[in-house]
Amino acid sequence: xxxxxxxxxxxxxxxxxxxxxxxxxxxxxxxxxxxxxxxxxxxxxxxxxxxxxxxxxxxxxxxxxxxxxxxxxxxxxxxxxxxxxxxxxxxxxxxxxxxxxxxxxxxxxxxxxxxxxxxxxxxxxxxxxxxxxxxxxxxxxxxxxxxxxxxxxxxxxxxxxxxxxxxxxxxxxxxxxxxxxxxxxxxxxxxxxxxxxxxxxxxxxxxxxxxxxxxxxxx
Amino acid sequence: xxxxxxxxxxxxxxxxxxxxxxxxxxxxxxxxxxxxxxxxxxxxxxxxxxxxxxxxxxxxxxxxxxxxxxxxxxxxxxxxxxxxxxxxxxxxxxxxxxxxxxxxxxxxxxxxxxxxxxxxxxxxxxxxxxxxxxxxxxxxxxxxxxxxxxxxxxxxxxxxxxxxxxxxxxxxxxxxxxxxxxxxxxxxxxxxxxxxxxxxxxxxxxxxxxxxxxxxxxx
Numbered sequence: 001x002x003x004x005x006x007x008x009x010x011x012x013x014x015x016x017x018x019x020x021x022x023x024x025x026x027x028x029x030x031x032x033x034x035x036x037x038x039x040x041x042x043x044x045x046x047x048x049x050x051x052x053x054x055x056x057x058x059x060x061x062x063x064x065x066x067x068x069x070x071x072x073x074x075x076x077x078x079x080x081x082x083x084x085x086x087x088x089x090x091x092x093x094x095x096x097x098x099x100x101x102x103x104x105x106x107x108x109x110x111x112x113x114x115x116x117x118x119x120x121x122x123x124x125x126x127x128x129x130x131x132x133x134x135x136x137x138x139x140x141x142x143x144x145x146x147x148x149x150x151x152x153x154x155x156x157x158x159x160x161x162x163x164x165x166x167x168x169x170x171x172x173x174x175x176x177x178x179x180x181x182x183x184x185x186x187x188x189x190x191x192x193x194x195x196x197x198x199x200x201x202x203x204x205x206x207x208x209x210x211x212x213x214x215x216x217x218x219x
Numbered sequence: 220x221x222x223x224x225x226x227x228x229x230x231x232x233x234x235x236x237x238x239x240x241x242x243x244x245x246x247x248x249x250x251x252x253x254x255x256x257x258x259x260x261x262x263x264x265x266x267x268x269x270x271x272x273x274x275x276x277x278x279x280x281x282x283x284x285x286x287x288x289x290x291x292x293x294x295x296x297x298x299x300x301x302x303x304x305x306x307x308x309x310x311x312x313x314x315x316x317x318x319x320x321x322x323x324x325x326x327x328x329x330x331x332x333x334x335x336x337x338x339x340x341x342x343x344x345x346x347x348x349x350x351x352x353x354x355x356x357x358x359x360x361x362x363x364x365x366x367x368x369x370x371x372x373x374x375x376x377x378x379x380x381x382x383x384x385x386x387x388x389x390x391x392x393x394x395x396x397x398x399x400x401x402x403x404x405x406x407x408x409x410x411x412x413x414x415x416x417x418x419x420x421x422x423x424x425x426x427x428x429x430x431x432x433x434x435x436x437x438x
Contacts, residue, residue, distance in 0.1 A: 074334045118292040119293050
């Protein structure tokens with residue numbers, strides 16, 4: 001997040017732009033590319049697909065987030081995941097060779113990208129922790145707790161935006177939409193959080209949310 | 220892997236060394252550090268812990284691998300995971316500020332670290348895929364297939380080193396050691412792989428291994 005301001009897209013002649021409509025698939029797993037993709041508008045869903053079409057959501061990207069790091073930095077030319085536009089999406093595309101030029105010109109960029117990748121790695125490892133050590137209710141509570149924590153709003157009464165669709169949340173937590181809906185309802189009815197019609201989430205009982213996230217009654 | 224040759228540890232005065240015995244915990248979750256840690260000898264296990272002491276293994280590090288990227292690049296001072304020495308371990312430690320100096324002196328280093336982090340992110344996302352979309356047998360088959368793929372040995376008769384202990388494999392695949400042992404035995408008895416006493420694994424039937432990894436009979 002916050003990697004490159006949108007203005008840089010216009011300044012640098014190294015960058016090409018492309019745009020996509022909501023629902024459009026930007027890349028399919030196995031598609032070839034040597035580009036670095038920076039989101040300058042909209043939301044992009046990055047996911048793995050199983051042969052039967054089941055989806056494991058890896059992350060949702062917003063403005064300032066990027067993908068394609070594997071082809072640019074590790075020299076792999078085939079994206080191992082799907083990228084799908086969740087809204088109107090504008091991307092800035094930078095070729096691998098141009099990325100080298102760009103990093104040479106602006107060394108501070110390397111640090112920014114390293115910071116962003118360290119953050120992404122932390123989030124991927126959090127998801128591994130959720131999937132490996134928690135049942136569905138615990139995963140959901142842990143993800144909600146993470147959202148409040150990342151926003152720095154850990155006190156009762158705190159309000160954060162909550163843009164997750166239940167479908168995406170189910171694909172992220174490796175469960176069904178019904179299960180997400182039921183557990184979310186239970187956490188809300190217990191007076192721990194409240195969801196508003198304006199896609200906001202209110203924290204009502206931090207201590208019990210933390211207890212739910214820590215309590216991992218698997219097996 | 221292969222990030223910095225061991226010699227660089229000796230050359231750079233910015234680097235301090237520390238060593239650990241097998242079984243020693245190097246860092247506990249929540250421990251404070253502003254260092255970047257490079258493994259110059261041995262194997263390190265990086266894992267998340269649940270409150271009841273259950274372990275989710277995130278990755279095994281070897282010579283040339285690093286950890287602490289969060290504190291150095293993203294400014295987070297508390298490691299969110301445990302680092303444990305699986306053998307005698309020597310680490311090179313570099314302070315955050317010294318890392319800046321080092322990257323200024325040797326810009327190519329930034330690319331190497333970016334490449335290593337892109338690779339780690341790819342592996343973390345593969346593990347998410349395994350946990351989210353596959354049952355235990357499928358996860359095991361997929362991990363074995365990845366090992367042969369990474370070694371570039373995809374033909375029947377290929378031999379690779381296989382250093383995983385069943386305990387670690389169970390903690391990686393979020394299952395029990397008994398289950399790993401049973402499924403590994405089944406895959407071996409089916410004539411798909413063979414394990415040797417020298418900790419090597421022989422690929423006997425690539426097509427069926429791939430079929431096992433793709434066949435994800437969950438739910």
